Amino acid sequence: MLSAKSYAAFDASTPLGPYELSRRDPGPKDVVIDIHFCGICHTDIHFTQNDLGFSRYPLVPGHEIAGLVENVGADVTKFKVGDRVGVGCMVNSCRTCANCGEGLEQYCPTGIYTYGGDDRDGTITQGGYSTKVVVDQDFVLNIPASIPLDAAAPLLCAGITTYSPLRQWNVKPGTRVAVIGLGGLGHMAVKLAAAMGAVVTVISTSDKKREDAQRLGATGFIISKNEEEMKAAANSFDLILNTVSAATEINSHIALLARDGTMVMLGVVAEPMPVVSLPLIFGRRRLAGSLIGGIAETQEMLDFCGEHGIASDIEVISADQINVAYGRMMKSDVRYRFVIDIKTME
Ligand SMILES: [Zn+2]
Numbered sequence: 001m002l003s004a005k006s007y008a009a010f011d012a013s014t015p016l017g018p019y020e021l022s023r024r025d026p027g028p029k030d031v032v033i034d035i036h037f038c039g040i041c042h043t044d045i046h047f048t049q050n051d052l053g054f055s056r057y058p059l060v061p062g063h064e065i066a067g068l069v070e071n072v073g074a075d076v077t078k079f080k081v082g083d084r085v086g087v088g089c090m091v092n093s094c095r096t097c098a099n100c101g102e103g104l105e106q107y108c109p110t111g112i113y114t115y116g117g118d119d120r121d122g123t124i125t126q127g128g129y130s131t132k133v134v135v136d137q138d139f140v141l142n143i144p145a146s147i148p149l150d151a152a153a154p155l156l157c158a159g160i161t162t163y164s165p166l167r168q169w170n171v172k173p174g175t176r177v178a179v180i181g182l183g184g185l186g187h188m189a190v191k192l193a194a195a196m197g198a199v200v201t202v203i204s205t206s207d208k209k210r211e212d213a214q215r216l217g218a219t220g221f222i223i224s225k226n227e228e229e230m231k232a233a234a235n236s237f238d239l240i241l242n243t244v245s246a247a248t249e250i251n252s253h254i255a256l257l258a259r260d261g262t263m264v265m266l267g268v269v270a271e272p273m274p275v276v277s278l279p280l281i282f283g284r285r286r287l288a289g290s291l292i293g294g295i296a297e298t299q300e301m302l303d304f305c306g307e308h309g310i311a312s313d314i315e316v317i318s319a320d321q322i323n324v325a326y327g328r329m330m331k332s333d334v335r336y337r338f339v340i341d342i343k344t345m346e
Pocket residue numbers: 041042043044063089157158
C-alpha cells in the first residue's frame with residue numbers, strides 16, 4: 001500500500017482535518033499521481049455535510065485533481081513518469097454498457113466516482129484533497145502544457161460540466177446563451193461559450209459581478225431581481241445553463257427561453273424546486289439536466305482550453321484553509337474557484 005496525507009471529513013458537522021490514507025499499490029494499468037493541486041467544488045461541501053444522504057466517513061473530497069505522474073503499472077501505455085495529468089469526477093466504469101460504449105461513462109450505472117464510490121477492490125474511493133491517488137489509465141487526462149496546473153484543476157469538473165451541455169445543445173457562433181449564476185461553474189460557462197462564438201449573457205441576483213462578466217466574455221448582463229430587465233429579455237435565449245447550487249425560483253428564468261430553447265440544470269440541489277408547466281408549454285421549451293462529460297469529451301475540453309488559452313480564475317489556498325474556504329463558498333465569496341496547494345499538506 002502507498003501512504004498519502006489527506007484532509008477528510010469525519011462526520012457531517014465537524015470541520016475537515018488531516019487524515020492518513022492508504023492507496024492501493026498500482027496494478028498493471030494504474031497510474032500513480034503526485035497531486036499538486038485540487039479544486040474545491042460545491043459538491044464537495046454537499047458530500048462532507050451529507051446533504052444527499054449517502055456520505056460515508058471518513059470522506060476525502062476532491063474531484064478536480066491536477067498533478068504529475070509519479071509511477072505507472074507495467075501495462076500502462078498512455079502515460080509516463082512526469083506527465084502533466086488530471087483526474088475528474090470518475091475513476092472507473094463498467095466499459096460494457098451502452099453508455100460506456102458511446103463514451104458517456106458518466107451515465108454508466110456502475111461507474112465509480114472519484115470519492116465516496118465503491119471501488120472494485122471493496123474499498124470506498126477517496127478524493128483529491130490528498131498527496132497521491134492511484135487511477136486506471138483510461139480515467140486519467142492529459143493537461144495541455146499551456147495551462148498552469150493550478151488553474152487547470154477546476155477544468156476537471158467545472159470545465160467539463162459546462163463544456164458538455166454547450167456541445168450537446170450545439171452552441172455555435174451566434175447562439176444566444178445565458179448563464180445563471182457567476183460562480184465556479186458559471187465563470188467557466190461564460191469563457192467556454194464565448195470561445196465557441198456564442199453571444200453570452202450573465203443572469204445574476206445583483207450588479208456586483210457585471211464587470212467580471214464582461215471581462216470573462218459576456219456581452220449581456222441581467223439582474224434577476226429587476227422585473228423590467230427580466231421582462232425585456234423574455235423569449236431571447238436558445239440555451240440557458242443554470243449553474244446555481246441552491247434551490248431558486250426558476251419559472252421566471254424559463255420564460256427567457258426562445259421557442260424550443262432549453263434550460264439545463266447543472267448545480268446539484270438537494271431540495272425540490274417547483275416548476276410551472278405554462279412557460280414550458282407556451283414555447284415548447286425544455287428543462288433538462290447534464291452530468292459532467294465522458295472521458296473523451298473531457299480530453300476534448302482540455303485540448304479546447306489549451307488552444308483557446310482558457311483556464312479557471314482561481315484563489316490558491318493552503319490545506320489548513322479548507323474550512324475557511326468552505327465558509328466563504330457558502331456566501332459565494334470566491335472569484336471563482338478555490339484550489340488547494342496540496343504540497344502544503346506534506
Ligand atoms: Zn464538482
